[in-house]
Amino acid sequence: MYDIAIIGGGAAGLTAALYALRANKTVLVIEKGSFGGQITFSPLVENFPTRASMSGAELADALTEQVLSLGAEVEVDTVLKIESTDEKKTVVGEFGRYDAKAVIIATGAKHRMLGLPDENDFVGEGISFCAVCDGAFYKDKHVAVIGGGNSALQEALLLSKLCSKVTIVQNLAFLTGEDKLQEQINAADNISVIFEATVKELVGDSSLTAIVLNTKDGEQKLELDGMFIAIGLIPQNEAFSDLLDLDSYGYADSDESCSTKTQGVYVAGDCRKKSVRQLTTACADGSVAALAACRYLDSLK
Numbered sequence: 001m002y003d004i005a006i007i008g009g010g011a012a013g014l015t016a017a018l019y020a021l022r023a024n025k026t027v028l029v030i031e032k033g034s035f036g037g038q039i040t041f042s043p044l045v046e047n048f049p050t051r052a053s054m055s056g057a058e059l060a061d062a063l064t065e066q067v068l069s070l071g072a073e074v075e076v077d078t079v080l081k082i083e084s085t086d087e088k089k090t091v092v093g094e095f096g097r098y099d100a101k102a103v104i105i106a107t108g109a110k111h112r113m114l115g116l117p118d119e120n121d122f123v124g125e126g127i128s129f130c131a132v133c134d135g136a137f138y139k140d141k142h143v144a145v146i147g148g149g150n151s152a153l154q155e156a157l158l159l160s161k162l163c164s165k166v167t168i169v170q171n172l173a174f175l176t177g178e179d180k181l182q183e184q185i186n187a188a189d190n191i192s193v194i195f196e197a198t199v200k201e202l203v204g205d206s207s208l209t210a211i212v213l214n215t216k217d218g219e220q221k222l223e224l225d226g227m228f229i230a231i232g233l234i235p236q237n238e239a240f241s242d243l244l245d246l247d248s249y250g251y252a253d254s255d256e257s258c259s260t261k262t263q264g265v266y267v268a269g270d271c272r273k274k275s276v277r278q279l280t281t282a283c284a285d286g287s288v289a290a291l292a293a294c295r296y297l298d299s300l301k
């Protein structure tokens, strides 16, 4: 029986582990993919205190090493549900069952899809979500980036250094990313933006060769080699909907101490309902949730 089981090994989950371990609790972190979470896909992080610039992978590695060196136990498993009683929480994974006195859910969020019928067939065959992972496949080629927020603009800027041409397709009449990023987009001579447009159709046999857009001036076909989707995230809370109050977007409700409606169950990071989803706020949530869980454990004695 662990003191605390943490579901998700991203910035929030690993920071929660750090705080819990330093409070002498036994900790298990269960991660289904890469330790470090979403940020491992980011080429450059320039807003995390202490370092002017580093890659997401560097940050993730440093945090993972720090937590392991303090004695965290880790499992690679996909958590399917939590069985909760007053005495214990059993975290049920695809490969195992893990008992703990308290649980912190730090499952983050995953990429939102466009919702087109054949979209999944083109993933990896022209559709991508990560410029740092897949950008090199499109060297000197034309790609589209769908979306106009911070992630979309960061992806477009990175791709503009590799690709001959980058077309941003934004459904609104303006971009919503930070001013600084917009300035860089405007300054890049191989990036153009199509405003008030949505993707209507994907074209290609085995791989994507064009997209058809619905624009305010009618349909437009855009020949391209690849398309990067950056239209937001879906919180990964479905498996825990019996224990959490979820809002209409699926984000988990919690109070200021990251406590949920279920005693001994806490939420931290991007999966939680809040206004800012960044590394700093994920880490902040992780520390708050861990300390709240520690107080809960101490109250059981």
Ligand SMILES: Cc1cc2nc3c(=O)[nH]c(=O)nc-3n(C[C@H](O)[C@H](O)[C@H](O)COP(=O)(O)OP(=O)(O)OC[C@H]3O[C@@H](n4cnc5c(N)ncnc54)[C@H](O)[C@@H]3O)c2cc1C
Pocket (backbone or CB within 6 Å): 007, 008, 009, 010, 011, 012, 013, 030, 031, 032, 033, 034, 035, 036, 037, 038, 039, 041, 042, 044, 045, 046, 047, 048, 077, 078, 079, 080, 106, 107, 108, 109, 151, 154, 236, 239, 268, 269, 270, 271, 277, 278, 279, 280, 282
């Ligand atoms: C391309 C990109 C660039 C970004 N750039 C910046 C930046 O420059 N600065 C900044 O501050 N923020 C940036 N962000 C946002 C930042 O990465 C997130 O806010 C932060 O990583 C959220 O951390 P988290 O731990 O809450 O979630 P995540 O990082 O999403 O981690 C959640 C983890 O939980 C795991 N998981 C989910 N469900 C389960 C399950 N059922 N069982 C087991 N494991 C599960 C996932 O695999 C994942 O590893 C960026 C995000 C992206 C995608």
